[in-house]
Amino acid sequence: MSSDAMAIPTARTEPRPWVEVVHEWVTTVDHKRLGILYIVYALLFLVIGGIEAAIIRIQLIRPHNDFVSPQVFNRMFTMHGTTMIFFVAMPVLFGFANYLVPLMIGARDMAFPRLNAFSFWLTALGGLLLYFSFVGGNGLYGAGNAPDVGWWAYAPLAAKAFSPGPSSDYWTIALLVSGFGSIGTAINLIATILCLRCPGMTLNRMPLLAWLNLVMSGMVLIAITPLSAAQIMLLVDRYLGGHFFDTQAGGSATIWMHFFWIFGHPEVYILIIPCFAFMSEIIPVFSRKPIFGYPVMVGATVCIAFVSLSVWAHHMFTIGMNSYANSFFVITTMCVGIPTGIKIFNWLGTMWGGSISFKTPMLFSIAFLFQFLIAGLTGIMLSSAPFDWQLSLSYFVVAHFHYVIVGGILFALFGAFYYWYPKITGRMLNESLGKLHFWLFLLGFHLTFDVMHIPGILGMPRRIYTYEPRPGWETLNLIVTIGALIQGIAILVFVFNLIYSYFKGPIAGNDPWDAWTLEWSVSSPPPSYNFAEIPVVGSRRPLWDLKHPEDPDSRYE
Amino acid sequence: MVRFDQIRRRLSIAAGIAVLLAGILLAASLCFAAPTEPSPLPSIFDPRSTPTKSIYQLSHFVLSVTGLIFAVVFGLLAYAVVKFRRRPGDDGREPAQVYGSTQIELAWTVIPVLIVVVLFLATARVVHSIQDAPKPDTAVEVVAVGHQFWWEFRYPKLGVVTANELHIPVSEAAHPTPTFMTLLSADTDHSFWVPQLAGKTDLIPNRVNHMWMDPYQTGIFLGQCAQYCGTQHAKMLLRVYVDSSEDFATWVHAQQQPAVLDANVTAGRRVFETTACINCHAIAGTVANGRFGPDLTHLMSRQTIASDAALNTKANLRLWIQKPDAIKPGSLMPAMQLSDADLDALVDYLETLR
Numbered sequence: 001m002s003s004d005a006m007a008i009p010t011a012r013t014e015p016r017p018w019v020e021v022v023h024e025w026v027t028t029v030d031h032k033r034l035g036i037l038y039i040v041y042a043l044l045f046l047v048i049g050g051i052e053a054a055i056i057r058i059q060l061i062r063p064h065n066d067f068v069s070p071q072v073f074n075r076m077f078t079m080h081g082t083t084m085i086f087f088v089a090m091p092v093l094f095g096f097a098n099y100l101v102p103l104m105i106g107a108r109d110m111a112f113p114r115l116n117a118f119s120f121w122l123t124a125l126g127g128l129l130l131y132f133s134f135v136g137g138n139g140l141y142g143a144g145n146a147p148d149v150g151w152w153a154y155a156p157l158a159a160k161a162f163s164p165g166p167s168s169d170y171w172t173i174a175l176l177v178s179g180f181g182s183i184g185t186a187i188n189l190i191a192t193i194l195c196l197r198c199p200g201m202t203l204n205r206m207p208l209l210a211w212l213n214l215v216m217s218g219m220v221l222i223a224i225t226p227l228s229a230a231q232i233m234l235l236v237d238r239y240l241g242g243h244f245f246d247t248q249a250g251g252s253a254t255i256w257m258h259f260f261w262i263f264g265h266p267e268v269y270i271l272i273i274p275c276f277a278f279m280s281e282i283i284p285v286f287s288r289k290p291i292f293g294y295p296v297m298v299g300a301t302v303c304i305a306f307v308s309l310s311v312w313a314h315h316m317f318t319i320g321m322n323s324y325a326n327s328f329f330v331i332t333t334m335c336v337g338i339p340t341g342i343k344i345f346n347w348l349g350t351m352w353g354g355s356i357s358f359k360t361p362m363l364f365s366i367a368f369l370f371q372f373l374i375a376g377l378t379g380i381m382l383s384s385a386p387f388d389w390q391l392s393l394s395y396f397v398v399a400h401f402h403y404v405i406v407g408g409i410l411f412a413l414f415g416a417f418y419y420w421y422p423k424i425t426g427r428m429l430n431e432s433l434g435k436l437h438f439w440l441f442l443l444g445f446h447l448t449f450d451v452m453h454i455p456g457i458l459g460m461p462r463r464i465y466t467y468e469p470r471p472g473w474e475t476l477n478l479i480v481t482i483g484a485l486i487q488g489i490a491i492l493v494f495v496f497n498l499i500y501s502y503f504k505g506p507i508a509g510n511d512p513w514d515a516w517t518l519e520w521s522v523s524s525p526p527p528s529y530n531f532a533e534i535p536v537v538g539s540r541r542p543l544w545d546l547k548h549p550e551d552p553d554s555r556y557e
Numbered sequence: 558m559v560r561f562d563q564i565r566r567r568l569s570i571a572a573g574i575a576v577l578l579a580g581i582l583l584a585a586s587l588c589f590a591a592p593t594e595p596s597p598l599p600s601i602f603d604p605r606s607t608p609t610k611s612i613y614q615l616s617h618f619v620l621s622v623t624g625l626i627f628a629v630v631f632g633l634l635a636y637a638v639v640k641f642r643r644r645p646g647d648d649g650r651e652p653a654q655v656y657g658s659t660q661i662e663l664a665w666t667v668i669p670v671l672i673v674v675v676l677f678l679a680t681a682r683v684v685h686s687i688q689d690a691p692k693p694d695t696a697v698e699v700v701a702v703g704h705q706f707w708w709e710f711r712y713p714k715l716g717v718v719t720a721n722e723l724h725i726p727v728s729e730a731a732h733p734t735p736t737f738m739t740l741l742s743a744d745t746d747h748s749f750w751v752p753q754l755a756g757k758t759d760l761i762p763n764r765v766n767h768m769w770m771d772p773y774q775t776g777i778f779l780g781q782c783a784q785y786c787g788t789q790h791a792k793m794l795l796r797v798y799v800d801s802s803e804d805f806a807t808w809v810h811a812q813q814q815p816a817v818l819d820a821n822v823t824a825g826r827r828v829f830e831t832t833a834c835i836n837c838h839a840i841a842g843t844v845a846n847g848r849f850g851p852d853l854t855h856l857m858s859r860q861t862i863a864s865d866a867a868l869n870t871k872a873n874l875r876l877w878i879q880k881p882d883a884i885k886p887g888s889l890m891p892a893m894q895l896s897d898a899d900l901d902a903l904v905d906y907l908e909t910l911r
Contacts, residue, residue, distance in 0.1 A: 070788050070887050150785045156762060157745045157787060247762035253746060254761065287641070293657035318748055318757040318784075320740070320766035323688040327681045334673045338666065344630065345665040346657075351637040355652045358642065366638060373630050377623040384619050384680040386612045386687060389756025390601040393748055393783040459599030459752040461783040464791035470779075471598050548651075556656065 029113035031098050032526065034120050036424065038095025041124055043495070045087040048131075050491060052080040057484040060477050063469040073465035074148040079130070081151030082171065085267065086178055087127040089409060093274040094123075094185050096416055097213045099424065101189060103519035104207045106198025106537065108529040111191035119184030126178025133170035147171035150463065152264070153234070155245030155256035160238050169238065176231045179224045186220035189213055198518075200537040205557075207517045207540070208291060211298050212277035215305050219270050222309060227263035230256060254319055261312035268404065269308045273301060275412035276343060279365055282419050283347050285515045286362035287354030290541060290553070293346045300339035300346075307336050317388045326385045333383035340376055344369060359513075360434035364415035367442055371407030375400065378453070396456025402449050406487075414441070414494070421501070422508030426524040429505060433497040441490035447483025451476055516541035599752040599779045605799075606728075606754045606770045607735075608687045615683045622676060690769065697725060697736045703747030703760035703782070705889055706789040707851055707864040717812040718839075720851030721864045724798045726805035728771035734802065735771035745787055751780030751797050759784055772799040781865075788887030794865030808858075815842030816854045817909050825906025828899045833891070840910065850890065856910040863888065875904045 025033060055076050059067045068076070098116065102109055110116045133146045147167045149158045158168045193214045197206065234256075236242035243249040245256045284291045291297060314333045317326055347369060356362065378400040382388050391397055414437070421429045455476045460467060467473055511520040520543055522530055539545055539553035604610040701723075702709040710719050725736040740749055742760040749768070750757040758768040772778070782793035800808060829835065830844055837850035845853075856862075860869055866885045867873040876883055879900060881890040895903065 070791065074785075074788060074790075148788075154746055154785070157785070162745055162787065250763065252763065254764065288651050290654055290656055292655065293662050296657065296662050319759045319761060320764070320768075323684050326684050326688070327677075330680050330684070331673075331677045334677055338669045338673060341669045342662070342666055346662070348630075348633050348637055349655075349657070349661070351634075351641060353652055353655060354641050355643045355647060356638065356641050366634070369634055370631065373627065373634075377627055380623050380676065381616070381619050384615060384676065386608075386680065386683045386756065387616050387619055389758070390609070390612055390616075390752060393750070393757055457601055459601065459750075459779070459781075461750065461781060463785040464781075466791050468794070551654075553654075 027117075029109075029117045030528065031102050031110045031113065031116060032424075032530075034116050035095045035097075035099030037120055038091045038098060038123075041120075041127070042088045042092035042095060043498075045083050045091075045127060047491070047495070049080050049083040049088055050488060052076045052083065053484060054488055056080060057481040059465060060467070061481040062478065063467050063474055065466060068465070070465040071148065074150075074463075075146040077463055078147050078150050078171075082130060082147070082175070083127075084405070085151065085271075086175060087123075087130070089271045089405070090178070090182060091123055091127075092413060093216075093271060094119075094182070096278075096413075096420070097189055097216075097274060098185070100420065100519060101192060101210055101213055102196065103423075103522070103526060103530055104517050105193065105196060105201055105210050106518050106531060106535045107192060107196035108531060108534075110188050111196055112188050115184050116188050119181040119188065122181030122184065123178045126174045126176075126181065129170055129177065130174035133167050136166075136170070152257075152260050154260075155234075155251070155253045156247045158234060159246055161248065169235070172231045172234055172238075176228055176235075179228045179231070182220050182224050183228075186217035186224075189217040190221075193217075198531075198535050198537060204295075205537060205540045208280035208294065208297055209274075209277040209517075212273050212280065212301055215301050216270050216273040216277075219266050219273070219305050219308070223263045223266035223270060226259050230259035230263070233259075254316070257316050257319065258312070261315040262309075264315065265312040266305075266308050268401075269304055271409050272404065273304070275368070275409050275416075276301065278412045278416040278419070279347060279368060281515075281517065282361050282365045282415050283350050285419075285513050286359060286365070287351045287356050289350055289354040290516075290544075291346070292349030292352075294540065296342060297346055300342045303339040304336060307332060307339070311336060314383055314385075314388070315392075317385045318392055330383055330385050334380065337376060337380055337383075344373060344376075359418070360429070360431060360438055361415045361419035361513075363435070363438045364411050364418065367438070368408060368411040368415065371403055371411060371445075375403035375408055378403065391456060393461055394456035395460045395462055396453050398462045399449050399452035399456065402452070406445060407449060411441075411445075414438075417494075417498075419513065420519075421498070422505075422512045423519055423524050423526070425502055425505075426508055427501055427505030428508050428512060429501045430497050433493060433500070437490050437493045437497060440493060441487055444483045444486030444488075444490055447486060448480050449483070451479045451483065455480075511543070514547075516544040518542055521546075597779065601752045601756075603753055605774050605776070605778065606772045608755055608770060609753060611683050611686060612756060615679060618679055619676065622672060626672070692737050692769070693733055693735065695732070695734050696769070697734055698739070699723065699725070699736055700739045700741065701749060701760065703740070703742040703744075703749075703786070704849075705744050705787050706782070706793040706885070708749075708793070708795055709743075709848075709851065712809070715809050715813065717809055718852045719812060719855065719859070721794075721861065722796045722798060722859050724800055724805060724808050725770075725772065726802050727775050727799050728773060729802075730773075732802075733771060735769050737769045738767065740766040740768065746784045747782045747786045747793070748784035749780070749795070750783040751778050751795065753778050754780075754797060754799075757783050772797075775799045775801055775804075789885050792864060792866040792885050792888075794861075796861065796865055811858065812855055814855075816840045817911055818842070819906075819909040822902070822906040822909050825902035825904070828895065828903045829906060832893065832895070834893070834903075853907065853910055856907055858911060863890070871904060871908060874907060875900060878903065 028034060055068060059065050059073055098110065145165055145167045147170060149163055149168055153168065153171060156162060193210050233242065233244040237244050237246055243251040245251045245253060247253050280291055280297060311329060311333045313321065313329045382391055382397060382400060418429050418434055455473055458472050460473055508524045510523055518535060521535065535542065539557055541553045545552035545554055602613060604613045698714055700711040700713060708721050710723050726734045728734045740758055740760040742762040744762065747760040748757045749760060754772050755768055755770040758766050760766065776799055778797045778799065780795040780797065782790055786793065835845035835847055837847040839846045839848060839852045841854040861867065862869045862873060862877055863885050867877065878893050880892055881888050
């Protein structure tokens with residue numbers, strides 16, 4: 001393959017009218033631009049969702065606080081959950097997948113560029129619809145009214161009888177629309193990965209990032225469909241007199257739970273698998289070793305995907321299933337721990353014997369390993385059904401899934417930002433600000449989410465806008481809120497770094513991390529259509545082969 | 558010679574680990590306080606009934622296993638980070654490129670499988686022992702109905718109806734009197750949770766759930782609705798009074814009586830019976846037989862009102878009727894818009910409902 005002569009000038013230098021620039025971005029079908037659109041869109045919602053979290057935490061800073069009314073509080077936690085899952089985590093991960101997958105498999109774009117743009121704009125419309133509820137929720141009455149049924153929108157709370165206004169409809173339609181966007185992107189990723197790999201890149205030589213996004217896309221196809229089906233049924237109930245979830249007319253509240261969680265649990269893996277993908281790219285590069293046990297990593301991921309489709313009712317241990325059903329979901333849930341454990345061990349194996357440098361991406365990756373380990377272990381506690389009868393629906397479970405989503409997914413994402421920002425913008429992120437961001441965020445994260453487990457153990461349920469001054473609850477909630485504010489400051493440092501380094505960061509060059517996958521063989525940012533000449537690869541680490549002609553990986557295959 | 562930044566780095570790592578360990582110790586000491594006196598703190602690690610005690614024992618086992626896994630994996634991670642870090646003096650050569658090892662990978666697959674089998678068996682045993690426990694003839698039966706945002710408790714065999722404060726007898730080993738509950742919902746999903754006596758079981762409309770508890774100690778135990786049920790989910794609190802068998806019998810007898818008819822408060826009774834009160838509330842022996850709100854026949858036998866949102870004092874009662882949003886904004890109790898005279902009369906009447 002040829003990697004030199006790739007420094008093709010990327011942008012015209014003469015200034016253009018801003019309308020033209022906006023028009024270019026709105027009509028673009030380029031996978032890199034769409035990737036950036038996804039990421040920027042998600043960052044915007046990250047800040048909005050973060051503000052909602054701050055409102056929740058300020059309200060809970062002391063018992064009987066009246067910072068917001070119960071109605072506003074309920075809207076805040078509903079919007080916080082919905083926003084963070086559907087309009088932050090999903091789009092940002094799709095954004096990275098969009099940007100990186102074609103580059104890493106030596107393709108010039110996604111398989112269906114127009115579908116790609118369509119999917120993004122559907123997702124974007126979904127987010128706007130959800131937030132339009134703040135002004136349009138009560139329609140003619142003028143006053144805004146965001147959804148307040150929780151991000152699970154359990155039946156029959158979301159039925160017309162208990163949610164009379166249109167606010168729940170905004171929630172339903174926003175998720176339906178963005179769900180179609182997700183399905184479009186998943187189809188696109190699958191087609192791209194299966195059909196557009198460059199010569200020599202067999203499935204067995206694909207970077208793990210591509211493999212894991214392939215698995216994730218397959219899960220999106222399986223998991224989003226029941227969610228969309230449930231949303232349509234809910235709309236039928238609300239507008240056409242259906243009785244799927246209408247308990248007063250013989251409908252079933254538990255059917256909604258099944259539909260929601262057969263989406264909801266795989267969704268967790270849809271989010272975490274791309275983060276495993278980031279780890280599987282970052283850890284080897286900063287340990288200076290290839291990923292340990294590549295085939296097992298692929299196998300474990302596929303295994304997680306399959307098993308995770310059979311565990312959903314562990315979210316429903318309290319609904320009164322019989323002991324056999326409960327035991328079934330105990331064993332399947334515990335089984336997820338096996339392939340997940342294998343992955344953690346393989347990342348450790350990658351670091352073992354390496355030469356680890358603690359650049360910001362690696363710091364976030366190590367923190368990911370540590371926190372994901374704890375999240376997995378509290379997950380095992382929750383999988384033990386009787387223990388779950390005590391822990392679920394309490395602050396313990398809130399701490400647990402934030403450990404997965406913040407401690408796991410968000411830390412991995414920050415690692416990915418620091419790692420690929422140079423490729424995307426051409427400039428390095430400021431390393432000192434990066435370290436400050438890391439340590440502040442780590443401190444805030446642990447203050448908040450380590451401590452948050454304890455009020456759950458002491459009997460504090462989730463989703464309560466106020467609480468009684470019980471021993472321990474007050475101090476613990478105060479600490480949790482302080483931690484949340486520190487996390488907020490860290491996020492501001494991060495956002496500042498993103499903007500500052502875009503203008504002032506050191507020039508990155510093609511390959512600032514001395515890495516091994518194809519995206520580092522092209523200029524930063526990569527030229528239109530990525531590769532002037534389609535590369536040909538002979539191993540899993542094409543750039544290693546190029547840099548070490550005396551000892552290429554291809555020799556061992 | 559050790560450079561300054563190395564020392565600083567080591568110190569910061571050490572400080573980080575110290576903070577972490579201190580946090581874990583603090584958490585552990587809070588969690589594992591041994592059960593002694595009844596406390597106002599509804600901790601799941603302070604069990605007072607057979608089901609919660611077996612969950613408590615199971616949780617110890619699960620915590621030990623997960624704690625051990627944590628220690629091993631964290632140890633390996635910390636070792637790898639310290640031992641294999643790039644040092645300033647390194648020659649910059651790439652380390653040995655190792656691609657994997659079938660034996661090691663097999664080992665770290667088989668060991669987790671064994672752990673899962675053990676954990677599953679321990680869990681399944683407890684699931685079975687709690688869920689499939691037979692109901693003895695001496696059991697007390699209670700039907701709990703969840704409402705937005707309060708609890709209705711009916712004792713079908715005893716002919717007692719009450720709200721928010723559940724009275725049950727203590728269950729002695731020699732003469733077990735466990736309480737078996739049937740859980741229903743009148744509107745949305747709720748969840749019955751009294752951490753010291755029972756794990757959560759949901760109350761779901763159009764579905765019948767069951768659970769049981771056999772407290773082995775008298776006292777007042779706090780709980781609350783655990784499943785988000787609407788605006789005032791937070792103030793859908795709950796108290797369980799575990800009485801000695803004599804106290805329980807006395808309580809049941811008192812609750813079985815019709816409402817007190819006090820001639821001094823006829824005016825207040827008139828207000829009650831001629832306004833919307835009777836649409837939602839019942840008072841046995843009068844025309845009031847609504848079921849949408851709590852039964853008020855023995856209102857004054859309860860220590861709290863509005864599902865434990867306020868103490869049952871005269872002032873609170875008055876405020877609750879006049880302006881419910883002051884106590885529980887968003888509750889379904891309407892402000893009754895009564896004149897001061899009517900309000901006083903009504904409160905005087907309610908105060909006689911012992």
